[in-house]
Amino acid sequence: MIIDSNLYWFDESIFASKQKLENFLSSVPKYYDTNAYYKELEDGRTQIVIERPKGFENLNYLQGEYQLSNILADMDQAGIDQAILKIPGCHEWLTLEQCKAFNDGMYEYMKQSEGRLVPLAVVPPMGTQEVFDELKRCFEELKFPGVQLVTHYGKYYLDDEQFAAFFEELNRYQATVYIHHTPVPTQYEALFEYTNIRRSYGRCADQLTAVCRELYSGFFEKYPDLTFVHSMLGGGFFALKNMLMPHKKSSEDTVQRFADDQTNVEAHLAKNIYFEMSHAQPWGKDSLEHAIKMMGADHIIFGSSYPVRREWLTEGAAFIQSLAIEEKDKSLILGENVQRLYQSSI
Numbered sequence: 261m262i263i264d265s266n267l268y269w270f271d272e273s274i275f276a277s278k279q280k281l282e283n284f285l286s287s288v289p290k291y292y293d294t295n296a297y298y299k300e301l302e303d304g305r306t307q308i309v310i311e312r313p314k315g316f317e318n319l320n321y322l323q324g325e326y327q328l329s330n331i332l333a334d335m336d337q338a339g340i341d342q343a344i345l346k347i348p349g350c351h352e353w354l355t356l357e358q359c360k361a362f363n364d365g366m367y368e369y370m371k372q373s374e375g376r377l378v379p380l381a382v383v384p385p386m387g388t389q390e391v392f393d394e395l396k397r398c399f400e401e402l403k404f405p406g407v408q409l410v411t412h413y414g415k416y417y418l419d420d421e422q423f424a425a426f427f428e429e430l431n432r433y434q435a436t437v438y439i440h441h442t443p444v445p446t447q448y449e450a451l452f453e454y455t456n457i458r459r460s461y462g463r464c465a466d467q468l469t470a471v472c473r474e475l476y477s478g479f480f481e482k483y484p485d486l487t488f489v490h491s492m493l494g495g496g497f498f499a500l501k502n503m504l505m506p507h508k509k510s511s512e513d514t515v516q517r518f519a520d521d522q523t524n525v526e527a528h529l530a531k532n533i534y535f536e537m538s539h540a541q542p543w544g545k546d547s548l549e550h551a552i553k554m555m556g557a558d559h560i561i562f563g564s565s566y567p568v569r570r571e572w573l574t575e576g577a578a579f580i581q582s583l584a585i586e587e588k589d590k591s592l593i594l595g596e597n598v599q600r601l602y603q604s605s606i
Contacts, residue, residue, distance in 0.1 A: 261595040262577050265438075265536050266491065266563025267331070267343035269379070270350075271365045275306045275323035284308070289353050292414055310349070310443070316452050318443035318459060319349045325567040328369055332376065334566065338574045341595075344438070344563075344602065345369065345379040352410045352442055356390055359383050363394070367402050378602065380408040380438055385418070387425025399433060405602035406436035411470035415446050418470065419477035431483040436601045438489045438536070441467050460542075468495030471533065472504060480528040487601060489561065491538040496547075498535075498554040534601065536563040539572040540579045549583055557589035561597045 274280045281298060288296035288310065295314040298306055301322075310319035324330075335343060345366045347354075354362065359382045366379030381398035383391050398404040407430060411417060418427075418439070430437060444451055444462040446469075451462045471494045474480065490497075497504075506525050535555060537543060540562065543551070552560060562580055566573035580594055 261341040261599070262339055263562070263595045263598045264335070264338075264340045264343040264564050264566065264573060264576070265489075265561045265598050266346055266538055267377070267566050267573070268326070268348040268568070269345040269362075269366050269369060269377075270321050270326045270348060271362060272323065272326050273365075274308075281306075281308075284350075284358070287353050287355055287358060289414065294353075312443045313448070313452055316458060317455075318462075321348065321350075322567075328372055328377075331369075331566075332373060334570060334573055335376065339577055340573065342376050342378060343566075344598070345377050346408055346438065346440060347382050348568075349410065349440060349442060351382045351408060351440070352413055354382065354384065356384055356386075356394065360394060363398055363402065363404075367404075370402075379404050380406045382408050385409055385413060385423045385426045387423070387429065391426065392429055395429065395433070406438060408438045408440060410440045410442045411466050412442060412446055417446070417473050419473045419479045424482075427479075427483045427486065431485050434485040434487075436487045436489065439467075439470060439491065441491050441495075441538075445469050464492050464495035466495065467492045468497055468500070471495065471497050474533070475525045475528055476523055478523040480532045481523060484532070487532055487534065489534045489536050489601060491536050491563070493535045493537050493543070493551055493555075493560070494533070498551040499547075501529075501554050530559075534559050534561065534597070536561045538563050539565045539569065540576045541572060545579075545583055548580075549585060552583075552585055552589060552593070557585065557592045558597060560593050561601070562594050 274284050285296045285298065288294055293313040295311040296308065298308045301307055305323040308321040309317055312318045347362060362382050369377045370379055381395060381404045383394050409418065416422060441463040444458060445466040448462060451465065452458045467490055471490055474488065480486065537560065540548060562576065564573040564576045577594055580590055
């Protein structure tokens, strides 16, 4: 099987309802220098634009791009058997009620696609009974195989203590948690002025920060039964892996300038963290082959970020097939790893 692990879903009914559109826009946290608005395009469609910081586009949702028939037709063209449904970045600010509506909408796509589209639950990372009830509904009633979060909420990454009760609950489920990037990291003053730096490097900087904080904070010491899948190949974590690992003091060192392995960094990197590429082609063959060498084919999964660029889906699997790696590694990346990570529904 070939599985796209990052296919975006957005509620098309929001575009058709003035009230739903206004409710969605009103939930965007303007106090974090995030601005949201919609505009009518010349072809009559509605586009939602999210800016961070204000005045600089960072997320775009376009009416008609999330139609079930189009998704399935493009999957057929690409030879994709199944896809994991994700929310494109807005889970950072969705309320619980909005999350429930998104979960219901993704569930309908799962039913209508006869299981070809498999959603991950979206909830705010709060340790409340209402959130726990929604998790239970998604896992036990809707049969979702995992949860989707973003790297940080407001100014706080996931290792912050305010999220502890939430992760204790997820750890009890031994959940697989997909960690999507946010538009920019919490500190983005030098990253926002130029579009490609903001929209590409900004997302990578956010992911790389998140992975490092999780490893060095002892996060997985507290929640050892969680499995995290980070988008954007962890922000290119593979390129810095060796440098970021703990360095023990040698017999010739008079001081210890680098952290030792008190939080079992290397063990948790191997056990608890996986990486989804979030579109293959922009990385290029050399980078993907190096990533596979550094992280192992058993820790990397294919994802297209459809519909951001249609060809990332329609030509993405073929691009993986063209890599100079073992055939067994291609099978792991294109499907077998996802089946293992989300085994309850794939």
